[in-house]
Amino acid sequence: MRVVVCVKHVPDIQSERRFREDGLLERGGDDDTLNELDEDALEAGLRLVEAHPAAEGDAPHDVVVLTVGPAPAVEALRRGLAMGATTAVHVLDEGVRGSDAIATARVLGAAVATLHAETPVDVVVAGMAGLDGLTSLVPAALAAVLDWPQLTLADRVEVDPTARTVEVRRETSTAVETLEAPLPAVVSVTDQAFRARFPAFTGILAARKAPVRVLDLAALGLDPASVGLAGSTTRVVETSVRPERPDRVLVTDDGSAALALADYLAQKGFA
Amino acid sequence: MSGTVLVLVDHEGARVHPGATELLTLARTLSDDVRAVWLDEGAVGPDAAARELLGRFGARGVLPVQVAGADPHLTATVVDGLRAVLGAVGAQLLLLGSTFEDREVAARLAVLTGAGVVTGATTVVRDDEGRVVAGKEVLAGSWSSRCAVTGPLAVVTVKPHSTQAVPVDAPVEAAAAEPLVVEASPAARAVTVLDRAPRPASDRPSLADAEVVVVGGRGTNGDFTPLEELADVLGGAVGATRVATDEGWIGHEAQVGQTGVTISPRLYVGAGVSGAVHHRGGMDAAVTVVAVNEDPDAPIFEFADYGVVGDLSEVVPALTQELRRRRDAAAGA
Numbered sequence: 001m002r003v004v005v006c007v008k009h010v011p012d013i014q015s016e017r018r019f020r021e022d023g024l025l026e027r028g029g030d031d032d033t034l035n036e037l038d039e040d041a042l043e044a045g046l047r048l049v050e051a052h053p054a055a056e057g058d059a060p061h062d063v064v065v066l067t068v069g070p071a072p073a074v075e076a077l078r079r080g081l082a083m084g085a086t087t088a089v090h091v092l093d094e095g096v097r098g099s100d101a102i103a104t105a106r107v108l109g110a111a112v113a114t115l116h117a118e119t120p121v122d123v124v125v126a127g128m129a130g131l132d133g134l135t136s137l138v139p140a141a142l143a144a145v146l147d148w149p150q151l152t153l154a155d156r157v158e159v160d161p162t163a164r165t166v167e168v169r170r171e172t173s174t175a176v177e178t179l180e181a182p183l184p185a186v187v188s189v190t191d192q193a194f195r196a197r198f199p200a201f202t203g204i205l206a207a208r209k210a211p212v213r214v215l216d217l218a219a220l221g222l223d224p225a226s227v228g229l230a231g232s233t234t235r236v237v238e239t240s241v242r243p244e245r246p247d248r249v250l251v252t253d254d255g256s257a258a259l260a261l262a263d264y265l266a267q268k269g270f271a
Numbered sequence: 272m273s274g275t276v277l278v279l280v281d282h283e284g285a286r287v288h289p290g291a292t293e294l295l296t297l298a299r300t301l302s303d304d305v306r307a308v309w310l311d312e313g314a315v316g317p318d319a320a321a322r323e324l325l326g327r328f329g330a331r332g333v334l335p336v337q338v339a340g341a342d343p344h345l346t347a348t349v350v351d352g353l354r355a356v357l358g359a360v361g362a363q364l365l366l367l368g369s370t371f372e373d374r375e376v377a378a379r380l381a382v383l384t385g386a387g388v389v390t391g392a393t394t395v396v397r398d399d400e401g402r403v404v405a406g407k408e409v410l411a412g413s414w415s416s417r418c419a420v421t422g423p424l425a426v427v428t429v430k431p432h433s434t435q436a437v438p439v440d441a442p443v444e445a446a447a448a449e450p451l452v453v454e455a456s457p458a459a460r461a462v463t464v465l466d467r468a469p470r471p472a473s474d475r476p477s478l479a480d481a482e483v484v485v486v487g488g489r490g491t492n493g494d495f496t497p498l499e500e501l502a503d504v505l506g507g508a509v510g511a512t513r514v515a516t517d518e519g520w521i522g523h524e525a526q527v528g529q530t531g532v533t534i535s536p537r538l539y540v541g542a543g544v545s546g547a548v549h550h551r552g553g554m555d556a557a558v559t560v561v562a563v564n565e566d567p568d569a570p571i572f573e574f575a576d577y578g579v580v581g582d583l584s585e586v587v588p589a590l591t592q593e594l595r596r597r598r599d600a601a602a603g604a
Contacts, residue, residue, distance in 0.1 A: 023416070134529055139375075182461060239417075253582065268538070
């Protein structure tokens with residue numbers, strides 16, 4: 001089985017995150033880290049292959065971690081290798097800078113298609129969101145780019161290698177569903193069910209020396225005009241630090257806080 | 272004002288979701304030609320009551336569309352329907368809600384049509400060049416951004432309560448166009464729904480749409496009863512932090528946060544909630560924020576409009592009792 005897990009290197013959410021003058025998020029700081037939600041995706045991918053040990057004579061399983069991003073993003077791949085991924089692929093090209101979520105999905109899609117043409121891919125797994133932009137657009141966009149079935153926000157994923165299908169359980173805002181689709185397919189997972197394993201020390205050491213395959217836009221056969229700022233149909237025109245809320249009130253309860261709060265809610269029209 | 276604006280109407284059978292009236296009100300500020308898109312399982316379209324409601328909030332017409340041969344709730348099926356509508360009428364802007372499902376529809380539609388997408392917007396305007404510009408809260412509410420759509424079609428997912436629904440002065444029932452019927456794409460047909468169990472209905476408003484949300488965190492120590500009572504007197508929903516759902520104090524569908532339900536209520540009451548960045552990312556568009564917490568250093572006090580440092584097991588029931596007393600007094604007067 002061959003699983004590709006999409007991962008992203010993002011600024012640590014506990015750090016002082018900021019936008020640059022050009023409206024792009026400041027990236028590449030020392031605090032940047034593998035997007036926590038992608039660790040769950042990798043965990044789900046690793047469990048998929050572990051559930052079906054390769055038979056003797058079969059090709060060994062391959063769990064590929066794939067990222068698109070500037071040079072420091074290789075650290076997200078190394079973290080993925082330390083957790084147990086067997087292959088790392090980094091799409092690194094200055095032309096990618098400024099890609100919005102849809103253009104990013106085009107780059108990921110071209111990378112998956114390139115890998116698939118070499119050795120067929122069965123499942124692509126993605127996290128439920130990037131903790132930087134929080135749009136949750138990429139998994140569905142990637143499925144559309146690849147024209148593969150989309151099974152998103154899963155909290156259970158099972159592949160049937162014989163029937164060549166994947167089944168997921170998911171909770172939408174209105175229902176609990178079980179969906180099935182033929183392979184290859186794009187799956188995204190929530191942060192509820194795939195608590196990521198902690199890498200072993202030997203894994204961390206090995207990951208430092210493991211090869212990382214670097215692909216540029218030309219290798220993916222992508223027209224530079226279809227990605228980056230040129231290929232994005234959204235443009236950030238303004239970013240600003242949100243001002244503090246005005247007229248804030250902070251009281252310490254001396255037994256009268258509930259009455260004062262009731263007055264405040266009444267004044268705001270809630271009571 | 273030029274360019275048709277479409278609103279994807281969320282509905283269950285004939286019942287229109289209240290969010291649609293907010294989207295229609297917003298759409299009216301952007302165009303004189305606002306149309307409601309009505310995706311249906313059967314080619315029945317909206318009934319008279321639904322057409323009246325949609326017309327009252329500014330829809331000039333309803334565009335019913337049915338996608339044959341695939342499950343109607345799947346992203347790919349919804350997108351098949353929207354592409355058919357866009358092919359038939361053409362539009363500059365499509366507005367929809369901001370659930371995970373809405374955002375996936377927006378993503379797929381963008382790839383297949385070249386549209387530009389902004390998710391989780393709280394404002395939508397047109398700039399001097401006529402481009403659609405959407406504003407949103409980002410980085411867990413610490414920054415705001417405004418994003419212009421440069422392509423010919425903008426798809427914007429809008430957070431609940433970003434706009435107050437206001438009816439038009441002289442309402443006219445929205446006439447329904449001849450229903451479009453299209454065949455589902457192979458992508459929609461590829462996914463089989465083996466099982467679907469609708470969530471049980473609750474007497475409280477849904478978390479994502481509620482105007483008032485009372486959220487409990489670690490400080491509740493697992494007792495959500497006082498919070499439920501406060502939510503009921505305020506007509507609101509009850510939510511929780513990840514800590515509370517992980518402890519099993521309440522179902523994880525109640526989790527408010529950047530990976531849970533995103534809420535944008537007019538009133539947020541956090542009880543025993545510290546205000547960690549994970550949680551803040553799911554409520555950064557709340558209008559009025561009230562916090563009750565024992566810890567004066569809790570980060571939630573940095574962004575609460577009204578903070579009470581105190582024991583929530585005393586303050587919350589006392590508040591509920593006082594609100595009830597006032598309501599009963601007003602009813603008796």
